[in-house]
Amino acid sequence: MQKFRTIAICNQKGGVGKTTTALNLGVGMAAQGKRVLLVDADPQADLTACLGWRDADSLQVTLATKLSEVIRDSVRDPTDGILTHKEGVDLLPSNLELASMEMSLVTAMCRETAMRSYLDTVRDNYDFIIIDCMPSLGMITLNALTAADGVIIPVQAQYLPAKGMTQLLQTVSKVKKHLNSALCVDGILLTLVDGRTNLAKSTSETLRKNYGGAIRIFDTSIPIAVKAAEVSSKGLSIYEYAPNSSAAKAYAEFTKEVTEIGRTKERLHAADAR
Numbered sequence: 001m002q003k004f005r006t007i008a009i010c011n012q013k014g015g016v017g018k019t020t021t022a023l024n025l026g027v028g029m030a031a032q033g034k035r036v037l038l039v040d041a042d043p044q045a046d047l048t049a050c051l052g053w054r055d056a057d058s059l060q061v062t063l064a065t066k067l068s069e070v071i072r073d074s075v076r077d078p079t080d081g082i083l084t085h086k087e088g089v090d091l092l093p094s095n096l097e098l099a100s101m102e103m104s105l106v107t108a109m110c111r112e113t114a115m116r117s118y119l120d121t122v123r124d125n126y127d128f129i130i131i132d133c134m135p136s137l138g139m140i141t142l143n144a145l146t147a148a149d150g151v152i153i154p155v156q157a158q159y160l161p162a163k164g165m166t167q168l169l170q171t172v173s174k175v176k177k178h179l180n181s182a183l184c185v186d187g188i189l190l191t192l193v194d195g196r197t198n199l200a201k202s203t204s205e206t207l208r209k210n211y212g213g214a215i216r217i218f219d220t221s222i223p224i225a226v227k228a229a230e231v232s233s234k235g236l237s238i239y240e241y242a243p244n245s246s247a248a249k250a251y252a253e254f255t256k257e258v259t260e261i262g263r264t265k266e267r268l269h270a271a272d273a274r
Helices: 018-031 046-050 063-071 097-106 116-121 139-147 163-176 196-211 226-233 246-273
Strands: 004-009 036-041 089-092 128-133 151-156 182-194 215-223
Touching: 004 018, 004 097, 018 046, 018 128, 018 151, 018 182, 018 226, 036 046, 036 063, 036 139, 036 151, 036 182, 036 226, 036 246, 046 097, 046 226, 063 097, 063 116, 116 139, 128 139, 128 151, 139 163, 139 182, 151 163, 151 196, 182 246, 196 215, 226 246
Parallel strands: 004 128, 004 151, 036 089, 036 128, 151 182, 182 215
Antiparallel strands: none
């Protein structure tokens, strides 16, 4: 039986393709028969909008609601508010209420573990939970890292934020040491790759030189594509909107790489148990 995994899609720099990656990874896993919950952990609610719920502020139950219930120790129906998308994934949506929740978490007893406490109540319903993090390393992102088994870091190929990458990896290391010993970096994903330029190639080479010895750089990279830019307004994944596009093919290959990580970890866990 496959081991349950929670994956945080994280980079404190905006515009690197976190939401697109979370959406298409989740739908790609669902197409493989996996039960997937997507968690929108960004008050901008881009993931919620990309899946078709564009008026996020009208939603009565969101991630902020669930975190508030955990803080008050009054979780009722854990599945209440989870939305189902026609492409086979579930969504715990977000809206602007999550911004104020970040302030509430600062003084809460369970400030780093509230999200994990909630996700533990629904984890038996899913094979994978994928958390789309906000572009910051604040309390909500800290909660996501504390809840996660693995972190995937999308990096825009046109720009290498080396200083920001170092800060993120330091945060992951601290979370692993103090809050979540199971946390690991699953890998770095190159996104928005323009194959016509040498910059993407040099960025990949620099990443592999600086981090490749310690962190996996996914073999798959995600190309810049007009269809990939258009799909965010359609309420669909790239597979449904443009199944023959280069971006759809790349995300399908990336999904295979990520699910293989889960199978490898499961085999190692079974071997350790024996």
